[in-house]
Amino acid sequence: MEESTTKEKILKSVRNALINKTDNPFRNVDFTSEVFPPQMEEPEVEFALRLNESGGTFVYCENEKAFIENLNALISVNHWPELICSDPLLASFLNDLQINAVPPVKPLGFEVGITGCDFLISRFGSILISSAVASRTLFAGADTHLVVAKASQVVGELKEALTALKTKYAHRLPSQITMITGPSRTADIEKTLVIGAHGSKNLIVFMIDDA
Numbered sequence: 001m002e003e004s005t006t007k008e009k010i011l012k013s014v015r016n017a018l019i020n021k022t023d024n025p026f027r028n029v030d031f032t033s034e035v036f037p038p039q040m041e042e043p044e045v046e047f048a049l050r051l052n053e054s055g056g057t058f059v060y061c062e063n064e065k066a067f068i069e070n071l072n073a074l075i076s077v078n079h080w081p082e083l084i085c086s087d088p089l090l091a092s093f094l095n096d097l098q099i100n101a102v103p104p105v106k107p108l109g110f111e112v113g114i115t116g117c118d119f120l121i122s123r124f125g126s127i128l129i130s131s132a133v134a135s136r137t138l139f140a141g142a143d144t145h146l147v148v149a150k151a152s153q154v155v156g157e158l159k160e161a162l163t164a165l166k167t168k169y170a171h172r173l174p175s176q177i178t179m180i181t182g183p184s185r186t187a188d189i190e191k192t193l194v195i196g197a198h199g200s201k202n203l204i205v206f207m208i209d210d211a
Contacts, residue, residue, distance in 0.1 A: 050125025054182030
């Protein structure tokens with residue numbers, strides 16, 4: 001009975017609101033204006049700052065040679081025997097340089113996955129990645145997610161990335177589009193922060209300067 005009474009009260013309030021309409025209190029609000037203040041740095045610099053703030057690691061590479069040197073150094077320090085990669089072109093490129101890149105054989109529980117991306121969003125230090133670039137296995141199943149991107153893939157805002165995505169895949173949008181901001185984390189359980197709960201514990205972005 002109590003639930004019915006509560007429901008009736010809500011419906012009555014809705015009916016009254018529809019009957020006794022009030023003027024829009026937000027008539028002078030420009031809904032087309034930017035929500036966030038202008039970014040103070042160049043997009044590439046802003047991306048690096050925001051990525052680091054979210055717990056990710058940014059590695060600047062002035063060219064592909066520098067990228068390979070940085071990647072080899074990281075592999076050596078961490079003693080990674082292989083990189084899991086589902087992109088045939090990226091895997092072939094790495095294997096030609098004696099970097100062991102192999103396709104995934106299991107959906108979860110591997111050490112390091114490497115992918116490309118669609119765009120980097122400087123406002124949040126986020127990576128926009130679709131299923132056309134890599135399957136979710138590569139960034140949800142690995143302890144460490146390596147992202148290879150070019151400076152020309154950096155956009156300022158999320159809406160720019162989504163607009164560019166529609167242009168890039170004008171024939172058909174990918175079935176899955178994911179925005180990654182820092183390592184996966186949650187505090188849902190007993191308010192205890194857990195890193196790597198729904199994805200990678202470590203996120204490292206290699207940005208190759210192609211200006």
